[in-house]
Amino acid sequence: xxxxxxxxxxxxxxxxxxxxxxxxxxxxxxxxxxxxxxxxxxxxxxxxxxxxxxxxxxxxxxxxxxxxxxxxxxxxxxxxxxxxxxxxxxxxxxxxxxxxxxxxxxxxxxxxxxxxxxxxxxxxxxxxxxxxxxxxxxxxxxxxxxxxxxxxxxxxxxxxxxxxxxxxxxxxxxxxxxxxxxxxxxxxxxxxxxxxxxxxxxxxxxxxxxxxxxxxxxxxxxxxxxxxxxxxxxxxxxxxxxxxxxxxxxxxxxxxxxxxxxxxxxxxxxxxxxxxxxxxxxxxxxxxxxxxxxxxxxxxxxxxxxxxxxxxxxxxxxxxxxxxxxxxxxxxxxxxxxxxxxxxxxxxxxxxxxxxxxxxxxxxxxxxxxxxxxxxxxxxxxxxxxxxxxxxxxxxxxxxxxxxx
Numbered sequence: 001x002x003x004x005x006x007x008x009x010x011x012x013x014x015x016x017x018x019x020x021x022x023x024x025x026x027x028x029x030x031x032x033x034x035x036x037x038x039x040x041x042x043x044x045x046x047x048x049x050x051x052x053x054x055x056x057x058x059x060x061x062x063x064x065x066x067x068x069x070x071x072x073x074x075x076x077x078x079x080x081x082x083x084x085x086x087x088x089x090x091x092x093x094x095x096x097x098x099x100x101x102x103x104x105x106x107x108x109x110x111x112x113x114x115x116x117x118x119x120x121x122x123x124x125x126x127x128x129x130x131x132x133x134x135x136x137x138x139x140x141x142x143x144x145x146x147x148x149x150x151x152x153x154x155x156x157x158x159x160x161x162x163x164x165x166x167x168x169x170x171x172x173x174x175x176x177x178x179x180x181x182x183x184x185x186x187x188x189x190x191x192x193x194x195x196x197x198x199x200x201x202x203x204x205x206x207x208x209x210x211x212x213x214x215x216x217x218x219x220x221x222x223x224x225x226x227x228x229x230x231x232x233x234x235x236x237x238x239x240x241x242x243x244x245x246x247x248x249x250x251x252x253x254x255x256x257x258x259x260x261x262x263x264x265x266x267x268x269x270x271x272x273x274x275x276x277x278x279x280x281x282x283x284x285x286x287x288x289x290x291x292x293x294x295x296x297x298x299x300x301x302x303x304x305x306x307x308x309x310x311x312x313x314x315x316x317x318x319x320x321x322x323x324x325x326x327x328x329x330x331x332x333x334x335x336x337x338x339x340x341x342x343x344x345x346x347x348x349x350x351x352x353x354x355x356x357x358x359x360x361x362x363x364x365x366x367x368x369x370x371x372x373x374x375x376x377x378x379x380x381x382x383x384x385x386x387x388x389x390x391x392x393x394x395x396x397x398x399x400x401x402x403x404x405x
Contacts, residue, residue: 017397019044019051020096020103024088024113026055026074027067030224030255030289032314033109033133036188041070043189043390049397052102054095056088056113089116096120104401105129107393108159111138115155122158127400130156131163132173133188133311135332139172160400165312168332184396187336189386190317197323197377198298207299213285217248217363220300220324222293222315223307224254225286227267230306230329233352235271237304237327239278240356246363248283250304253296255289297322301369302362306355307331320344321380325372327358337384343375 021041025031034055041051057063057074064073075091077084093116096106105127108114114130121128132138139156141149153176162183164170173183198204205215219238223229231252238250257264275284290296293315297303303319305328312333319326320337326344328334338344347354362369 016048016050017105017394017401018103019049019397020099020106021051021053022055022092022106022108022110022114022117023053024056024085024110025058026053026072028061029055029058032311035314036133037109038068038070039191039386040189040390040393042068043191043386044394045069047390047394049394054092056084058084085113088113092116093120097124100124100126104404105397107131107397109133111156112144112152115152115158118155118158121160125404127161127397127404128159129161129163129396129400130159131165132169133165134309135166135168135172135311136309138311139169139176139178141176160403161396166333166336168335169311184392186389186392187333187384188312188314188317189389190314190321190380190384192321192381192385192387194292194294195297195318195321197373204299207295211295211299213251213299214249217246217302218300219248219250219302219304219359219363220253220296220319221250221304222253222297222318223305225252225256225268225271226264228308229254230308230349232267232271232274233306233349233355234304235274235280235284236352237306237355237359238284239280241359241363242280242283244360246360248363250280250284251287251296251300252285253287253290253293256286293318294322297324300324301366302327302359304355304359305329305334306349308349310334312336317380317384320376321384323373323377325362325369325376327355327362337379339375339379341372343372343379345372 021037023034023037025034044051052071054073056077061074075088078087106117106121107129108117109131111132118128141153144152162173163186164173164183165187170185208215221234225231241248257268259265275281297319303324303326305316305326307329310331310333316326316328316337328346329349330346334346338346345358
């Protein structure tokens with residue numbers, strides 16, 4: 001290597017890496033992938049990474065704006081549901097080509113809407129990273145139909161690197177023969193400063209008052225109110241808590257479904273009817289969409305998460321970081337996080353009595369709840385801090401940039 005090349009190499013090593021984040025859903029739209037993209041972006045910015053986000057404009061928002069210091073470009077899509085993804089992919093391809101001089105690496109959060117980016121990256125000589133966050137869905141090519149499944153498999157195979165957020169997703173990659181050193185097992189991360197335990201019982205009581213909640217034992221669920229999140233099981237399990245004469249409340253934090261989504265709205269209405277019929281109206285609270293779940297988690301005593309399908313659930317990570325004992329379904333992601341009986345509890349979806357009996361035990365035994373919650377906090381601080389994960393991402397970006405230099 002010549003002296004001149006050495007100088008160029010050192011200058012390139014000191015230049016900030018530039019990343020184009022792809023997240024079909026992004027603020028103000030609510031989704032787990034959007035939350036992770038936002039949280040990771042903030043921590044990457046503190047490391048000097050230059051980035052911007054590209055999303056679909058599903059809410060009539062500004063086509064460009066700074067959202068909490070993050071530049072966000074929203075691409076218009078057609079309103080016809082069956083054509084939305086296709087129209088986004090076409091506009092995304094044009095956007096990436098037009099702005100090719102503003103980024104070095106493309107980081108796609110999720111598969112189906114972003115796979116066209118793999119071909120554009122190859123065309124332009126850019127690095128491309130794909131994060132798969134939903135098990136048995138994003139790379140379930142057989143379940144996507146014969147034509148689209150084959151096309152999607154080809155597009156996915158064109159990415160340089162992959163992020164599997166759970167061991168189950170990592171195994172899915174292996175089954176598709178994508179595991180030849182290109183797959184990184186990296187969980188979702190959590191901001192352990194924002195999601196932290198209450199310092200005292202008095203602080204928790206004050207926090208409940210500020211949120212307009214009665215000062216009584218609180219079970220919390222966080223997530224959109226839809227069937228996949230299994231909110232009906234949460235309500236049925238809480239009914240058993242009330243039948244056990246425990247004066248507690250269930251706080252369901254998350255956006256309600258849109259009336260335009262007939263199936264989801266019907267599910268929500270059936271939940272309300274059940275709450276009314278079982279006499280739970282004064283103890284089951286739907287908060288709707290909140291700017292952050294952190295205050296509600298800190299104001300709670302137990303976290304309940306009976307979801308049917310996840311990748312690596314943000315809400316569970318945040319609850320554990322907040323020092324809560326969790327009662328969760330045994331699915332992708334939760335199996336990576338929970339050590340049964342030590343830092344939480346998890347049960348098969350069909351074992352509804354176990355959900356209820358564990359809630360009752362934790363509410364009746366605050367010492368047990370505190371001990372399990374403290375273990376959960378230590379576990380997350382050690383392995384799931386966004387501060388540490390952002391450093392790993394930056395290194396992957398630099399490796400991809402060097403490989404395509």
